[in-house]
Amino acid sequence: MEPADSIIRLGFRKWYERQLIEGHAWFVTCFLCMVAIAAVLEELSFRGPLPRILAFGVFVFAAGLVGCYAWLRYQRIMTAAERLGDQATCAACGTYGRFTMLSASSVRCRKCASEWRLVD
Numbered sequence: 001m002e003p004a005d006s007i008i009r010l011g012f013r014k015w016y017e018r019q020l021i022e023g024h025a026w027f028v029t030c031f032l033c034m035v036a037i038a039a040v041l042e043e044l045s046f047r048g049p050l051p052r053i054l055a056f057g058v059f060v061f062a063a064g065l066v067g068c069y070a071w072l073r074y075q076r077i078m079t080a081a082e083r084l085g086d087q088a089t090c091a092a093c094g095t096y097g098r099f100t101m102l103s104a105s106s107v108r109c110r111k112c113a114s115e116w117r118l119v120d
């Protein structure tokens with residue numbers, strides 16, 4: 001269980017913060033790929049030498065692949081962080097993100113010792 005191991009090692013709040021940072025880093029990567037593709041397509045002219053046109057095509061294709069991968073990673077990371085973030089509040093006392101992992105899926109509140117399942 002990847003999230004459980006990381007949460008045990010870092011604590012929930014730090015894990016959540018790192019997920020948001022990593023997710024947004026992937027989002028910025030996707031955005032930069034889109035800008036790079038737009039810049040190359042703006043410069044592309046089919047009257048130039050063939051190797052130059054092919055190099056532009058390869059660059060656009062590679063930037064498109066990286067951009068798509070970055071978008072998928074962004075979505076996956078943010079969805080997982082949001083899903084666990086929604087369940088990180090103790091139902092008994094309302095404390096957010098202060099718990100101890102008991103197993104890969106269940107947690108105990110540090111304030112009131114109430115237990116619940118973090119991961120379904």
Ligand SMILES: [Zn+2]
Nearest residue numbers: 090093109112
């Ligand atoms: Zn509690």
